[in-house]
Amino acid sequence: MIKIGVIGAGFIANKFCEAVNKGEMDGKLYAIGSRGLKKAKEFKQRHRFIKAYGSYQDLYNDKDIDLIYLATPHGLHYNHMMEILDYKKNIICEKPFTLNAKQAKEVFNKAKDKNVFIMEAMWTRFLPTIREVKKLITEDIIGDVVKLEADFCFKPNKNDDNRLFQPKLGGGALLDVGIYPITFANLFMGRPKNFDSEVKMYKTGVDIAETIYYNYPDGQAILKAALNYELPLEARISGTKGKVIIEGLHETESAVIYDEKRQTYKTYTNTT
Ligand SMILES: NC(=O)c1ccc[n+]([C@@H]2O[C@H](COP(=O)([O-])OP(=O)(O)OC[C@H]3O[C@@H](n4cnc5c(N)ncnc54)[C@H](OP(=O)(O)O)[C@@H]3O)[C@@H](O)[C@H]2O)c1
Structure with missing residues (x-):
């Protein structure tokens, strides 16, 4: 062992x-x-x-x-x-x-x-929900992926001397939580052609919030990360035929997949 x-x-x-x-x-x-x-x-x-x-x-x-x-x-x-x-x-x-x-x-x-x-x-890659959604996308249930939105925004109850706000310890929203929305974009849309971003800085010198736009020839991923406001942890993936809502983002245990008639194709819940 x-x-x-x-x-x-x-x-x-x-x-x-x-x-x-x-x-x-x-x-x-x-x-x-x-x-x-x-x-x-x-x-x-x-x-x-x-x-x-x-x-x-x-x-x-x-x-x-x-x-x-x-x-x-x-x-x-x-x-x-x-x-x-x-x-x-x-x-x-x-x-x-x-x-x-x-x-x-x-x-x-x-x-x-x-x-x-x-x-x-990067444990999120290995979660059963992520594997299931990847499989369904490969099976063309939602068509070609054209848009992805993923948000990891929260307000930690920590002082400014915490690692999250300290540049020397690699603080800031991008490196702490932004890497999860980015992982979703990489997993479901691949490497972007280019990207744009809007960043809000904090007094300690770290990025406190950002929106990143990953641009693809036929689509876009809009990725939000923040340490100064809350949003539900969620990813929404839209295809040419249907869409997927992944609840819980990085620690997801469930997803709902909709088909081209906007009907629920499958509600997946990780029971393992
Ligand atoms: N995968 C996930 O879901 C997840 C969740 C949270 C955090 N993380 C990652 O895990 C890493 C640690 O995060 P954490 O939340 O566990 O942090 P933490 O509670 O502050 O623990 C970090 C540990 O690193 C050691 N350390 C060494 N040099 C240090 C220094 N100069 N300042 C502070 N600590 C120092 C300390 O252990 P000793 O005193 O024992 O040496 C400390 O307890 C980060 O990279 C974070 O992004 C991952």
Whole structure:
């Protein structure tokens, strides 16, 4: 069984560990690495790890670890992945993978040189609802996709010193939540020909809200992300014959598919 090392004992690492312990991954929690040993030990006990390390380097040095799940703030992903690759460890890195394409290319090139597995933990791609909608679109139930709207806009109850609002930690709406609407556009319409965007900046120097227009030869995706107002989490995909409403966006468990007569073709609910 894959021996997993976790870096960063924060919010999402907690969720990941709960999922692994529920048997949702073919692996077992082996070592936790935190910037503080006390925190590492508490995390180890909570999630039944075998080992706790009070520094990330100590964890990288553990020869028994097969895969590292990286759950630090995104502004640190690039440096952490480049370090981990020196130890030839496989990596699953939390979203967003890096802050920009240049960093991502460097990381992928290094992973290739080191011959290790590496991926972004963009879990939305693997959800049963997303797979079902992709299948129905491939079966031409809604015709050619010509428009997609996806919104991830919320108002976090956090202070300005939180990672969400800190440029050095990769804060801002685009990198925290905007990458989900973008993932929807990539999944259902592919790479755009070009794009336009409108951005509202915040006093800490991060983007607080944006609308992005992905332009395709025969269509458009309108993608909204914000950390200063709320919208229902939803994606709407329109085709030449019908449409799909995906409820819950990145954590979707249901979708309604309408045919060319505007009748409900299928209501899909994930029951797994
Ligand atoms: N997939 C999802 O649905 C999802 C949801 C939420 C977040 N995320 C992603 O997961 C990553 C972590 O987010 P999170 O919400 O878990 O953040 P978080 O609760 O703040 O945890 C991040 C952890 O990173 C470590 N860390 C190392 N250097 C740090 C620094 N300079 N400042 C703050 N923390 C530092 C800390 O762990 P130690 O003190 O133990 O070293 C901290 O607990 C982000 O990239 C975020 O986008 C993904």
